Amino acid sequence: MSPAKKRPRAYDPAKIRTAVLAQFGNVREAVRTLTPEQLALPTRLGEWTVRELVAHIGMAVTAVGRSLDLPEPAKPDATLLDWPFATSVSAPAIDAFTRRLSAEHPDLDAYLAGVEQGLVAQLDTHPGSRLLETNAGALPLADYLVTRTVELVVHTDDLNAAVPGLDIPHDRQALAAATRLLADALAVKAPGGSTEVRIPPYAVVQCVEGPRHTRGTPPNVVETDPLTWVRLASGRLTWKAAVEEARVAASGERADLAELLPLMS
Template sequence: MPPAKKRARTYDPAKTRTAVSAQFRAVRTAVAGLTPEQLALPTRLGEWTVRELVAHIGMAVTAVHRALDLPEPARQDAVLLDWPFATVASAPAIDDFTRDVVERHPDLDAYLAGIERSLPELLDAHPAGRLLQTNAGALPLADYLVTRTVELTVHTDDLNAAVPGLDVPFDRQALAAATRLLADALAAKAPGSATEVRVPPYAVVQCVEGPRHTRGTPPNVVETDPLTWLRLATGRLTWGEARAEAKVSASGERADLGALLPLMS
């Protein structure tokens, strides 16, 4: 008898919306006081400075605005788990767009303030099921907002790494949604039940082909914290580095995820 197909995880649209708004507000508040010298600091994102990174965070949210300005697709032709694997193809265009935003919006605080004002009005005007054309295909607005939690939490971590002492807080619901989406993406990339990946307190998934366990502790277990998981999934941290720094524990012959990571890069 074939194994039962895993059910797709669902997200509460109201909680997702609140999480996106809260994480964006936390970023906007933190970067409002950055000096020109801080905005010129390098980041771990290639040639981007903090200024480009902040502009990109705004751009990641206004992707909702741009998608809603387009005609609604006739039908949904993608699912939420397609999104993590579709982003790499858009990297050159994203870089160009980000640099254009920097040129057009020298006052980043005003730029972010405008986004914070407009986003609630925009979301009030459209139902959660409204289809959007995204880089992954046609997705409901509610699902696309889940992808924004990944953008916001990952880039919040990038900001904190770039600016000593900035310490932008993470909204718990935004971090939870981002962690779960990328954990589910791993399970989609390597389907199976031989390995259990735990990211407490937000996610547990089973993945990797091999013998199934039926009770008790599985023979292959990986465990890490949410921020380490986001860094691994997005290429900010390699599997070898995480193991060497004791950021992740792994036991069992099928617990090495190095060949499966990153999921996004």
């Protein structure tokens, strides 16, 4: 569970559905171009190869169906903002499942096509209010689908990092949702109003205990771009490296977020 409760912002279910399918489509199109040599390349995710990373991306999407196959919980017992803090709970099981999927599906394009077809059918069948049992607790389907934008954006970036010259685009709506969810998670982890974190054009949040800013220029400001923020929040980039490489601008005595990141692991 997250360190504190914060009411999550509202997301348009139709836009989130479109964003998830668009980003998954971007991945599918790129995977079709990968050679066996490229699929065998290492990634920044431990011992996973590109092939295993692709299998995991499919697995992240089929998580919707696996949850739908379980009995529906009686009532919600989590919020969308609990999810980022629960992502490391099942890491060993996820690793084993990913490796098995990779071995069972030599034709990755056919595998991803089936994943996409299954997701569309599930979203056409079940309302967004349908409760799912997830690793974070019982959440509505519409909320859980927002978390899939984070999975897809993060792992698209992992693929681009693993394969030289690969440049899978990030759907604007998917990147926006992922950025906002992870920004709000920071505000949950470090509640307060002394520091303003700006991630234009998608999010601005207040966080960190201390004197609350009310008008004029905030005394503590952090600003970065959406993809850098996603990398920081997911542990793909350290705060120190981001500052040294001028990917983050931070001013004020409470603008150092090193101890608060990453949010996910």
